[in-house]
Amino acid sequence: MKTSQAEGMKRGEFLRSLGLSTSTLMAFYCLGTTMTSCGSKEDDPGAGAGAGTGxxxxxxGNSVNFTIDLTNSSYSKFKTAGSSEIIGDVxxxxxxxxxxxxxxxxxxxxxSQVQYRTQQNDIFCISHSSEFSLTGAVEQGPAATALKVYKTSLSADGNTLTVTA
Ligand code: FES
Structure with a gap:
């Protein structure tokens, strides 16, 4: 016990001897880990599968509010009916x-993660085959609760789509 305390002291003294501040050490820590370790995931506009530039x-999270640039090559597919993508939690x-x-x-x-089915024009969960309407209502169980629905708003020029809670 005394030995490990002594070693701990030595490590601490060593770090202090480098002249690194606590914030500098944290910066190194953050660079070596994912952004979610150091920042709020909700503040990261690119958080979640499918998100990126555009x-x-x-x-x-609970404050979903984002805009998709439909002129961006990653999302121009949203100008074609039958397209879908997971963006963050949505x-x-x-x-x-x-x-x-x-x-x-x-x-x-x-x-499980649901998907849009073009042929059926509905929302489907592959895990146990629940089906939901486009308004989120359960059409076939085992799911018993509707999916949360977000508001969508297309800009007048058709170039941006805004999604809000
Ligand atoms: S998790 Fe979706 S139907 Fe079971």
């Missing part, structure tokens, strides 16, 4: 019948 705003789809929809990507049964 997205601005918050794509995860499944965004340009449906074949109902325009744009945005719903929680997490199935209300056991949390």
């Amino acid at each position: 997205i601005s705003g918050t794509t995860t 499944l965004v789809a340009f449906t074949t019948s109902n325009g744009y929809v945005a719903l929680s990507k997490r199935c209300t049964h056991e949390g």
Whole structure:
């Protein structure tokens, strides 16, 4: 016990001898880990699968509010009906019948990721085959609770799509 305390002291003294401040040491720590270790995931506009350049705003958590640049090559597909993508916590789809929809990507049964099915024009969970309408309502269980639905708003020029909680 005395030996490890002594070693701990020696390490601490060594770090101090380098003249590194606590904030500098934390910066090194953060560079060696993922951004989620040091910052708020909700503040990262690129957080979540499918997000990247062309997205601005918050794509995860309870404060979802982001804008998709449809002129960006990554998202220009959203100008074609039948396209979809997971952006952060949200499944965004340009449906074949109902325009744009945005719903929680997490199935209300056991949390698997749902997907938009072009042929059926619905939302499907591959894990246990739950089906949801484009308004989030359960059409087939085992899921018993509707998916959360987000608001979508297309800009007048058709170049940006905004998704809000
Ligand atoms: S997790 Fe989606 S149906 Fe079970």
